[in-house]
Amino acid sequence: MHAAPAAFGTAAQIADDVSSGTTTASAVVEQHLARISEHEGDIHAFNLVLAEEAREAAAAIDERISAGDEVGPLAGVPVVLKDNMCTRGVETTCSSRILKGWKPPYSATVADRLTDAGAIVVGKANLDEFAMGSSTENSAFGPTHNPWDLEKVPGGSSGGSAAAVAAGFAPLSLGSDTGGSVRQPASFCGIVGVKPTYGSVSRYGLIAFGSSLDQIGPFSTTVEDAALSFEIIAGHDPLDATSAPEPALPVRSKLDAGVEGLRVGVINEMNGSVIEGLDADVLARSRAAAEALAAAGAIVEECSIPSSVYGLSAYYMVAPAEASSNLARFDGVRYGLREDGPNTALMNQASRTAGFGAEVKRRIIVGTYALSAGYRDAYYGKAQRVRTKIIDEFNAAYKNFDVLLSPTAPSTAFAMGDKTADPMMMYLNDVCTIPSNLSGQPAMSVPFGVGDDGLPIGVQVLAPLMGEVVMFQVAAELERAAGGAA
Amino acid sequence: MSDAKEPHLTREEVAFVAHLALLELTDEEVDQFTWQLEEVLDTADAMTALDLDGVEPTHHPLGFTNVMRPDVVVPSLDRDEVLAQAPDVEDHRFKVPAALGEQ
Numbered sequence: 001m002h003a004a005p006a007a008f009g010t011a012a013q014i015a016d017d018v019s020s021g022t023t024t025a026s027a028v029v030e031q032h033l034a035r036i037s038e039h040e041g042d043i044h045a046f047n048l049v050l051a052e053e054a055r056e057a058a059a060a061i062d063e064r065i066s067a068g069d070e071v072g073p074l075a076g077v078p079v080v081l082k083d084n085m086c087t088r089g090v091e092t093t094c095s096s097r098i099l100k101g102w103k104p105p106y107s108a109t110v111a112d113r114l115t116d117a118g119a120i121v122v123g124k125a126n127l128d129e130f131a132m133g134s135s136t137e138n139s140a141f142g143p144t145h146n147p148w149d150l151e152k153v154p155g156g157s158s159g160g161s162a163a164a165v166a167a168g169f170a171p172l173s174l175g176s177d178t179g180g181s182v183r184q185p186a187s188f189c190g191i192v193g194v195k196p197t198y199g200s201v202s203r204y205g206l207i208a209f210g211s212s213l214d215q216i217g218p219f220s221t222t223v224e225d226a227a228l229s230f231e232i233i234a235g236h237d238p239l240d241a242t243s244a245p246e247p248a249l250p251v252r253s254k255l256d257a258g259v260e261g262l263r264v265g266v267i268n269e270m271n272g273s274v275i276e277g278l279d280a281d282v283l284a285r286s287r288a289a290a291e292a293l294a295a296a297g298a299i300v301e302e303c304s305i306p307s308s309v310y311g312l313s314a315y316y317m318v319a320p321a322e323a324s325s326n327l328a329r330f331d332g333v334r335y336g337l338r339e340d341g342p343n344t345a346l347m348n349q350a351s352r353t354a355g356f357g358a359e360v361k362r363r364i365i366v367g368t369y370a371l372s373a374g375y376r377d378a379y380y381g382k383a384q385r386v387r388t389k390i391i392d393e394f395n396a397a398y399k400n401f402d403v404l405l406s407p408t409a410p411s412t413a414f415a416m417g418d419k420t421a422d423p424m425m426m427y428l429n430d431v432c433t434i435p436s437n438l439s440g441q442p443a444m445s446v447p448f449g450v451g452d453d454g455l456p457i458g459v460q461v462l463a464p465l466m467g468e469v470v471m472f473q474v475a476a477e478l479e480r481a482a483g484g485a486a
Numbered sequence: 487m488s489d490a491k492e493p494h495l496t497r498e499e500v501a502f503v504a505h506l507a508l509l510e511l512t513d514e515e516v517d518q519f520t521w522q523l524e525e526v527l528d529t530a531d532a533m534t535a536l537d538l539d540g541v542e543p544t545h546h547p548l549g550f551t552n553v554m555r556p557d558v559v560v561p562s563l564d565r566d567e568v569l570a571q572a573p574d575v576e577d578h579r580f581k582v583p584a585a586l587g588e589q
Contacts, residue, residue: 105567198547212546241553242546313532324507331508333580338573342588349508361509362519365500366526368507382533384543389536391544424525440547465547 002039002147005191005221007168008032011077012224014171015118018076021065025058025076029120032078036122036169043145045154045164046123047083047093054078057120074232075118080164080173083124084131085216086205087111094207095139096129098330098337098355108205109240110174110216110233117232122170125160129357130327131176131209133157134184134429137420138359145416146188148455152413155185155429158219162189165219172229173219178210179315180409180433182217183445183460187408190447190456192226192475193219195433197466198440199244201230202237210322211242213315213437223446223476227251230468249466254473259296262474265303265401266290267462270432274309277428279411281451286407289448289459292481293405293474303397303404307389311434314390316427317370317383318438323360324367330355362423387438394439395464403474404462406432408445412455432460442468446478494527495520 008031009017017023033051040046061076081087084094086104093099115121128138136144136159144159146152147167154163158175162185165173175182177195186193194217201216208214218229234248269275272283294300332338332351339354341347356364370379397404409429419425436443442465445458459478463471495503500520504511511519565578574581 102571105563105571199550238555242548242550244548307536310533310536313529316526317530328507332573333582334568335571336573341583344582344585345508347583349510352508353510356509358515361504361511361515362522364507364509365503365519366523369495369503369523370530372503372506379527379530381543382538383530384545385538385541386533386536387544388541389538391547422525423522424529427526427529438544 002043002150003166003190004168005166006171007035009171010222010225011074011171011220012228014077015073015075018061019065019071025061025120026055028076029054029058029078029122032122032170039167040169042150043147043163043167044142045125045144045160045167045169047095047126047141047160048091048124050090050121050123054120054122057115061118061120072117073228074114077119077172078122078170079114079119080123080125080161080170081111081121082127082158082161082175084127084176084207085111085174086207087121087124090124092124094130095127095141096355096357096360097140098351100337102335104205106205109202109237111205113233119172123164125158125164125173127160128157129360130207130323131157131178131181132323132359132363134180134426135419136160137416138357140357143416146413148190149413151415152455153188153416155188155409155413157181159185162186162191162193162219165189165191165221171221172225174216174233175219176206176214176216177437178213178319179437180430182219183433183443183458184409184429186219186445187456187458188413191219191221192223192444192446193217194226194230194444195436195442196230196234196468197244197442199242200234200466200468202240202243204237204239208326210319211326212322213319223472223479224252224255226444227255227472249468251468251472254469255476257473259293259298259474259477262298262403262470263401264290264293264298264300264474265397265404266300267308267404267406268302268304269306269308270406275431277410277431278407279451282407282409282411282457285449285457286405286459289478290405293477296477296481303401305390305393305397305435307386307393308435310386311390311438312427312431314383314386314438315430315434316366317379318387320363320367321370321380322367324364324371327360327364359423390435391439394441398464402470406460406462408432408458408460412451412453412457436462441465442471444471444475446475448478448482493524495523
């Protein structure tokens with residue numbers, strides 16, 4: 001069996017055991033490295049496994065504990081970083097040929113915050129190239145397989161990070177979510193995945209895709225672990241000008257509070273009647289989640305976000321437009337692949353042509369077109385106005401509701417190769433997750449049973465800006481209703 | 487996709503936009519991207535059904551403008567470490583082929 005979430009305990013349990021001396025960080029790391037050796041060949045969650053670095057970091061933690069030093073709240077916890085997060089001196093590729101071999105001269109703030117808290121980075125996770133995709137099949141280094149069924153995709157773009165946690169390679173990982181890239185793989189892999197409020201987690205050292213949409217968030221096997229890691233990675237960072245100038249929200253404070261009297265809105269457009277293509281078993285689990293919250297004392301009613309139907313249209317203009325601008329920096333001059341050319345412009349072109357994969361090229365071209373003279377207002381400008389409408393409708397809904405509820409993804413994990421021929425088929429995966437990226441509001445996926453094929457299904461809890469405390473509170477209730485950790 | 491309507495983009499336009507983005511496409515890629523981009527732009531056209539008169543654009547969910555830090559010198563990245571990752575370097579500078587003409 002490849003799926004074994006929290007094979008050696010949750011992050012909270014491991015940190016407790018390591019801090020109290022019940023076990024050592026070195027023993028924990030060896031357990032996880034052994035599991036990686038055994039199953040990584042089948043799953044390919046990683047672009048790079050950092051076995052020696054992890055052993056050294058674990059030994060250093062153990063030394064500090066024997067010396068009686070204070071160790072952090074993630075002492076000895078193995079973690080995995082999506083390979084679009086910079087790690088100083090350690091190869092960071094975005095799963096792209098254009099960055100193969102690149103060793104960043106600095107680390108992402110999230111990487112520093114995790115290691116400062118005692119966590120141990122065991123590897124860099126595979127992704128769809130530059131985080132563009134929903135299946136992790138767009139990696140230049142080969143696809144990641146779903147630990148629940150190796151013939152199925154793990155979702156994407158953070159598929160390696162999700163698969164690593166589902167396979168028990170680490171209890172905790174980080175992904176980035178631009179249109180659903182944490183929540184959809186969490187749903188496909190039967191784990192918890194969080195897209196925090198835009199600006200609440202620093203993006204310093206996250207290689208940019210869609211700068212008005214990107215947000216880093218955790219994967220874990222329990223809501224508590226997601227909350228624990230969120231409190232560590234969130235909070236203002238002066239190195240990121242888009243970082244919200246506020247400390248991390250205390251999201252662990254209400255995990256046991258229940259949902260009595262909370263108002264839960266079930267998003268009407270995502271119940272199968274308006275947005276098409278949501279599978280019946282997915283809709284059934286979403287309804288069951290609403291019923292479970294009602295049974296626990298929440299007031300559950302339908303609500304409407306009419307413009308969410310246009311989210312996909314707006315997103316596939318905004319995200320490529322921003323990507324085309326962000327990816328202009330890859331030109332063979334300062335880092336990454338260079339292909340020779342007779343002059344600078346032709347060298348730039350040869351390097352980009354050889355370095356980028358098909359999906360990245362597609363999005364750069366769409367984005368360049370959407371921003372070009374004569375079309376900018378018809379496409380990019382219109383999409384930004386749709387965005388305002390979606391925000392206004394969400395804000396109106398949050399006058400009546402504490403949180404909203406929907407399916408996370410339209411289906412369970414699909415077969416590898418199923419959707420690679422037609423990009424639009426792949427993009428439809430994000431139909432329920434995109435509105436939260438456009439609005440900047442937080443949302444998370446919580447496992448809630450399985451589909452007709454026996455594969456995991458997640459439900460999505462959405463909350464207003466900086467509404468993470470109530471979002472985690474409701475997620476914890478769903479976890480209890482689903483029967484605890486997966 | 488309706489067969490009757492004008493396509494958004496011709497093959498030539500796809501190749502031209504790629505050229506603007508410093509990408510060179512093979513003939514097969516131009517063919518494939520032309521129909522794939524058509525699907526994306528068809529989806530974008532759905533937005534015309536919405537009444538957006540008087541709706542302001544959202545550039546950024548938090549609406550920050552001009553975030554400044556105090557004007558104080560702080561350490562920056564190590565020059566040698568940065569240059570060590572460059573494809574070509576000369577005299578502590580990034581080196582590129584001739585900018586104009588050919589070499």
